[in-house]
Amino acid sequence: MNQSHRFQRKTLAILLAGLLVFVAGCGNEAAPASAPVESEAETSAIRVLTTTASRGDLSRGTEFVGRLEAAESVKVFPKNQGQIVHTYFSAGDVVQAGDLLFELDTEDLExxxxxxxxxxxxxxxxxxxxxxxxxxxxxxxxxxxxxxxxxxxxxxxxxxxxxxxxxxxxxxxxxxxxxxxxxxxxxxxxxxxxxxxxxxxxxxxxxxxxxxxxxxxxxxxxxxxxxxxxxxxxxxxxxxxxxxxxxxxxxxxxxxxxxxxxxxxxxIRQAQLSYERAQKALEDAKVYAPISGVITTKNADDSDMVAMTNPVYVISSQDKAPVVSFNLSEDGANALSVGDGVTVVYNGKEYQATIIEMAAEADAATGLYAAKAQPVVPLESVRSGAVVKVKASTANAQDELIIPLDLIEYDENQPYVYVYRDGVAVRVDLVTGVSTADSIVIESGLTDEDQIITTWHPDLKDGAAVYAPSLEASASQPEEAPSGDSSEEQPQESSSSAGDEKGE
Structure with a gap:
């Protein structure tokens, strides 16, 4: 919640409170003798609304700007630095996914x-x-x-x-x-x-x-x-x-x-890990075609030295199905890898896609990592240059307590909420987790039963007396089905003449 919105909301609440006090004063003379009189505790306490945290899953998505390319084009990088022993294809050759493209010298790797x-x-x-x-x-x-x-x-x-x-x-x-x-x-x-x-x-x-x-x-x-x-x-x-x-x-x-x-x-495990890495490096000396298509570019020949940052081949798909190229920040590059799924939004429709290429190093000019994704189902366009949106899940939480993000207040960098406990507002400091634009995971500080105060009030603080009519009424009255009303029970609420509900 931004500061200006909260200030405007609080100012409006105070003006409304003054107006209600004025109207109440003018109408006291005409009030019927049978009007209910609140107890002194209820009158002095702050009337509040409450809610509870929900339990469920939360996924934080990050959006990137991408562009369509008329045909799938994949750059094939060596996974190790070294000297090429032999290349098996030239520009213009047709390859199938899984074909051996080139081999690096393995003497040092062995x-x-x-x-x-x-x-x-x-x-x-x-x-x-x-x-x-x-x-x-x-x-x-x-x-x-x-x-x-x-x-x-x-x-x-x-x-x-x-x-x-x-x-x-x-x-x-x-x-x-x-x-x-x-x-x-x-x-x-x-x-x-x-x-x-x-x-x-x-x-x-x-x-x-x-x-x-x-x-x-x-x-x-x-x-x-x-x-x-x-x-x-x-x-x-x-x-x-x-x-x-x-x-x-x-x-x-x-x-x-x-x-x-x-x-x-x-x-033993450390040495075993080093051995497995050396074994993987030897296996990676043979580089295979990730997709079927036509080789459009060949950047190295036999005996050439190659680096992990320079592609040896560029392969374009034959079926003209578009791919999506986009750039990732360092956080996005750390969270995603080749083979991960993303969602491409084009012309208001969503398409599932798989990351098929990701640069090992950031672009020197932009500081971003180039990536490409292949839609599972071809997009309804083969026109290059169209701007699309790429959505990816960069953080997930399962079966956790979740509350609306705008319920949280901050004391410097410490997030907290107020909970209703026996007529008193109690500040509860929180440890938060994954968050989205409107929700956040609570890792510790709250339970499923805690009644979180959703009402803002200028006098609301730790230890303040509060009054939640629906909670206290339900605690004092026997449980019985209401006669003549089959509608669902109304949410826990009570209005405050000097406050407003958070998030409105």
Missing amino acids: TNLELAYLQYQTAVIGAETSLMNAERTKENSARQYVTVKDNWEDLEEDYDDQRSALRDARDLAKNGLDKAQKEYDEKYEGASAEEKKTLEAALKKAKTEYEAAATAFTTFVNTYEKTEDTYKTNKKNAKTDLEYAERAYDLVSGGGDGETLGSAESA
């Missing part, structure tokens, strides 16, 4: 194909090797982690047993020391010199045995703590190595979900 095949084989071997190495690394890391984990568990089990044994030995030595000390204290003063030596020796021995047992216990505990720290570190490192190996294996293999393409498979 070399490229062989190299591409070797690269493909190398990619396959490399991918298998990468996958095997990643799998081996993963398995080794898993085994290493299990070993370190088992060692840690064995250490804990041995620690409990050895600690108990050393503690018992220490306690036993302590008991022996206490016993020796007690005997020494009780007997030493009254003992003979020989007995004193025996008591001293027994006490010394008990102390030595206790100190040795206590030292062994303490040394074992301290050594275990250091060993425990080492085992913990080894276990942590082994777990980190295992997780890294698992991630590396997933990157190479694709994770095994069937959806993610691993680096191994990606390398």
